[in-house]
Amino acid sequence: xxxxxxxxxxxxxxAGPGDPELLTLxxxxxxxxxxxxxxxxxxxxxxxxxxxPGAELLDVGKRCGRACRPQSEINxxxxxxxxxxxxxxxxxxxxxxxxxxxxxxxxxxxAAGVPCEVVPGVTAAVAAAAAAQVPLTExxxxxxxxxxxxxxxxxxxxxxxxxxxxxxxxxTLCIYMGRRRAxxxxxxxxxxxxxxxxxxxxVAAAATAEQQILPATLGTMAAVAEAAAPSAPLLIIVGEVAxxxxxxxxxPAGKPVARAAALxxxxx
Numbered sequence: 001x002x003x004x005x006x007x008x009x010x011x012x013x014x015a016g017p018g019d020p021e022l023l024t025l026x027x028x029x030x031x032x033x034x035x036x037x038x039x040x041x042x043x044x045x046x047x048x049x050x051x052x053p054g055a056e057l058l059d060v061g062k063r064c065g066r067a068c069r070p071q072s073e074i075n076x077x078x079x080x081x082x083x084x085x086x087x088x089x090x091x092x093x094x095x096x097x098x099x100x101x102x103x104x105x106x107x108x109x110x111a112a113g114v115p116c117e118v119v120p121g122v123t124a125a126v127a128a129a130a131a132a133q134v135p136l137t138e139x140x141x142x143x144x145x146x147x148x149x150x151x152x153x154x155x156x157x158x159x160x161x162x163x164x165x166x167x168x169x170x171x172t173l174c175i176y177m178g179r180r181r182a183x184x185x186x187x188x189x190x191x192x193x194x195x196x197x198x199x200x201x202x203v204a205a206a207a208t209a210e211q212q213i214l215p216a217t218l219g220t221m222a223a224v225a226e227a228a229a230p231s232a233p234l235l236i237i238v239g240e241v242a243x244x245x246x247x248x249x250x251x252p253a254g255k256p257v258a259r260a261a262a263l264x265x266x267x268x
Contacts, residue, residue: 008082008107012096012120015043018208020120024046030119034089036081038074040100042093042233056086071101075108075224081113090098093233096122099149099176122146125174128203128235132213134242136172137194141240150178150185152238167192172239179234183222194218197217199242205232217240 011030016022031037031050041061049215054255060077062068069229081088097116138147141224146166166173167189178185184233190196193249195218203211210232216224219239228234 001110003113006083006124007114008084008086008088010078010082010103010114011119012105012116013091013119014095014123015039015047015089015091015093016122017094017124017127017206018042018044020044020046022127022207024119024121027119027121030089031091033087035086036088037091038078038081038088039091040093047091048097069253071104073122075105078105078109079112079114083112092121094127094179095121098116098123098147102266110116122207122242124206124233124235125237127200127206128174129236131203131211132237132242133160134201136174136237138241138243142170142172144169146171147174147176150175150181152181162206163188164192167194172237172241175236175238177234179225179228182225182236185220185236186218189218193240198238200224201237201241201242202228202234204228204235208232 004084013027013030014023015027026147028050031047032052034051034055035060036056037048037051038058038060042061043061048057051253058077060069076092078088090096090105092102093101094100097106097120106116114128125145126134137143146169147167148161148166150161152161163185173189175185176226195221196217198218200218200221202212202216202221202224204210204214211231212228212263214224214228219238221230221238225234
């Protein structure tokens with residue numbers, strides 16, 4: 001038997017934003033048949049129960065402010081499991097290739113000669129917009145969407161986000177992981193020309209029972225972000241699309257959006 005025939009296989013699978021019903025049919029089938037499930041901190045707990053009896057569940061989640069397994073160790077774990085002939089599902093919150101370091105895992109697998117496939121998932125920006133019932137693009141308001149991370153990696157000091165430049169793009173801004181730097185981001189976007197009354201929506205824990213939808217403006221964004229559930233992932237949508245349909249002015253900060261109160265988790 002050749003070395004290649006002994007190799008297992010790795011699937012990078014998107015777990016979506018939190019509601020198990022938002023996973024794809026393919027994702028569920030792979031989870032149910034995997035030998036090993038390597039999951040992160042944002043994977044829905046209910047989804048882990050789909051694993052078959054005897055499957056190995058390995059938590060490699062990164063949690064803000066807590067010690068976590070380095071990415072290099074996660075990469076090595078995936079390679080090691082595949083070389084042992086295992087069918088491996090690497091379950092990642094949202095979409096594997098949107099701010100999930102999936103590209104690094106793909107590179108490590110390719111370098112090791114391990115076959116792999118990516119199964120897309122619903123990313124946080126799409127889930128947050130759906131929860132708040134606002135379009136990320138709308139004719140006459142926004143014909144482009146920018147996905148940006150509010151977290152600047154300490155190991156990449158030269159990579160600084162130019163928020164003032166983003167303010168000039170005439171696009172909807174979807175900011176991931178921006179809670180801690182909300183004040184700085186707001187100030188720089190205003191310095192770039194966006195008015196303080198630009199509509200903003202903050203969505204915490206989108207598509208979960210803990211979901212919060214908090215309207216704000218660019219000027220109040222930091223205060224509203226600070227008031228959101230501290231442990232929940234937060235997505236910030238900036239732009240005219242964040243305004244309620246038919247509303248003449250910005251919504252007052254801090255009030256939930258009544259039309260988005262029904263969660264996707266509710267039974268059909």
